[in-house]
Amino acid sequence: MQFEWMKIPYALLTLFIVVNFGMLLGAFIQKIGARVGRRHGIPVWQNHIDLIKNYGLRSSITHGTMFYLGPVFRLSGGVGLLLFVPTIHGSEMFSNLSFAGDLILALYFVFFGALGMALGAGESGHPHAAIGVTRGLSQMSMAELPFALATFSIALQYQTLSITDIVAAQQGGMLNWTLFTNPLAVAAAMLSFLGSMMRPPFDVVLAPQEIPIGPPTEYHSSYLALMQTNRALFPIAKIVIYMNLFFGGAASWPVFFFKVFLIYLWSAFVGVVFPRFRVEQSIRWFLVWAVPLGVLSILLV
Amino acid sequence: MRALYDRLKQLFPLGEPTWQRPDLAFVTVPAEFLRPALLHLRDREGYTHLVLLTAVDWIEDEQFQLTYLLSNRTQARDIGLRAMIPRDAATMASIHELWPTAATYQRELREMFGIDFPGSPRIEEDFILEGWNDIPPYRRDFDTLKYAEENYSQRPGRETHDPATHMKQQLHPDGR
Amino acid sequence: MSMKPELMKRMVKGPDGVEFEVEPLRDYFCEAPPTVMPAAYSRIVEDLFNWARAESLWILGFGTGCGAIEMRPLMTPRFDAYRFGVQWRPTPRQANLFIISGYLSTKTLKRAIRSYEQMQNPKYVIGLGSCTINGGMYWDSYNTIKRLDDYLPVDLYIAGCMPRPEALLAGFQELKTIIRAGKAEGANKYAENFEWYKANQKRVIHDWDMPDYNW
Secondary structure, eight states: OOOOTTHHHHHHHHHHHHHHHHHHHHHHHHHHHHHHTTOOOOOTTHHHHHHHHHHHOSOOOOSOHHHHHHHHHHHHHHHHHHHTSOSSTTOSTTOTTTTTOBHHHHHHHHHHHHHHHHHHHHHHTOHHHHHHHHHHHHHHHHHHHHHHHHHHHHHHHHTOOBHHHHHHHTOSSGGGSHHHHSHHHHHHHHHHHHHHTTOTTSOTTTOTTSSSOOGGGGOOHHHHHHHHHHHHHHHHHHHHHHHHHHSOOOSSHHHHHHHHHHHHHHHHHHHHHSOOOOHHHHHHHIIIIIHHHHHHHHHHO | OHHHHHHHHHHSOOOOOEEEETTEEEEEOOGGGHHHHHHHHHHTSOOOEEEEEEEEEETTTTEEEEEEEEEETTTTEEEEEEEEEESTTOBOOOOTTTOTTHHHHHHHHHHHTOOBOTTOTTTTSOOSSSSOOSSOTTSTTSOHHHHHHHHSOOOTTOOOOOHHHHHHHHHOTTOO | OOOOGGGSOEEEEOTTSOEEEEOHHHHTSOOOOOOOOOOOSSHHHHHHHHHHHHHOEEEEOOOOSTTHHHHGGGGSTTTOGGGGTEEEESSGGGOOEEEEESOOBHHHHHHHHHHHHHSOSSOEEEEESHHHHHOGGGTTOSSBOSOGGGTSOOSEEEOSSSOOHHHHHHHHHHHHHHHHTTOOOHHHHHHHTHHHHHHHHHHHOSSOOSOSSOO
């Protein structure tokens, strides 16, 4: 197959748009949370300023090779996830590598960053980081299970693993969306979505109010800035998958922004209403509510 | 409270009691009878809670007064046992087997007053003052101001006024 | 000077039976002194960074004295410091601003120095309350320090006993103008006068049991 060099600037443009949108959206969602608490909240450009500040810090120290690689792995997990799914359906510019990617790869990329982070945080040697990593990995494994079940259900339903084909099958009216053709799978996946967004009630892993901030305890300066970039990018990339699988994808940027915002709002909405779960509580919650839905959706397909 | 005092009086030689409130009294016990008295109060009279253990430096009498304040939760009453011990080479029997929390009080007393409680857990460790190199600071012969001036650099320009004369000058500047 | 036993040079027997010598301060810690970190080469870039630093103050959540209670209302709807770009971070690695909130006993001073040194350059210190300025009501106390700027480079003092949260907000704005003007170089000042600061610190901390600089 002919390699098209034009793909590289296209991919960079996708990344640029998504990162900026992610940071603005993150701040906006925080602002919504603050308004619920009757505060003004941070300015919407606060995340950009924090990012510049962290890149602008003069000193940084290291704890070893994996300490460097942790944030890099995490960011590459986010970037990979984004590039292997069609960001805008039917657009040559913003489909990137989606011809090569399929559901299994996406599932793998979701986990990849967390594993890299675990290794990096472990190398920092801080006990709080170790606690955070254990909490994070156990909660995340549990949260991913309903999502994996839902994707299998969908793969069975559409008889394909290619995300592009799944999106194509959902075109032509809202009632073709998986949301309406396979509601149980969507329900299971949306519950799993709450767990993987690192927002309350499932943010015990890295909430600053917890005694350990979690894996990033020792991260600072540019390392932290890399992780912040990923914190902006990764939720959006994840939402793009959800959007493609369940909500008919997006055919243009405005539709993309709107759908991503609504899906993000779902986790924010739950987050401002419910208090934080401990890890064992959240695992039990996923086992009791989300996993049976996922199993049921596979059985019914 | 008076009934309790009478019952105790039959068992231990007690000093003159102080009736502070209807539900609070203090009584002096010789140091060697302190432990049996505490045990009696804890196991027979229901004073199960050690509220605090503190000391007073009676430098003129060359004595430390140790105060053990006990509380009876069901009757909502407190009794304080006072034990006087000689001030130089002050030593007292530890009561950490009776109340484990007493070990912390005893560490503090050892650091702040220099009262030794042999056998108390971690009694040798620093508690609040790390690397203290003078006489224990809560003893009354310790000159706090002199120590502070010798050890800490002061910012110049600090003024001190006697509150009474200062306020008089502020309120009546013409001296009336 | 007394060292904790676990920090002293000693012989250790490994799990494989081999004895080896351990000198914790040298083996487990980095003893290099801090260096002066130059600003960005280009004036415009440094100005941009200074603006970003001013607008994104991350406070270390370390309350030393009674002033710590004055910082909590700042997070509440009534004062809401977040709208000024002020946030609290739970770890010194990610914080830029250290608020010494009240009196510092020598025991706390040791921890404050460790926390300060683990923060990344550039970093700022605010002394909150009169205790940090001249000892305040603890001027004759046997275990609190009287002038903070002998031990840490202070960028700004907020006077009062205690200052109200509004005073803190005003202090943040004042600090922002200092940072934007490029005058908040406390970390470099600390590195330049490292010997002097260390001598002052060691004069009051009698059991110095940590490395000279905590990276």
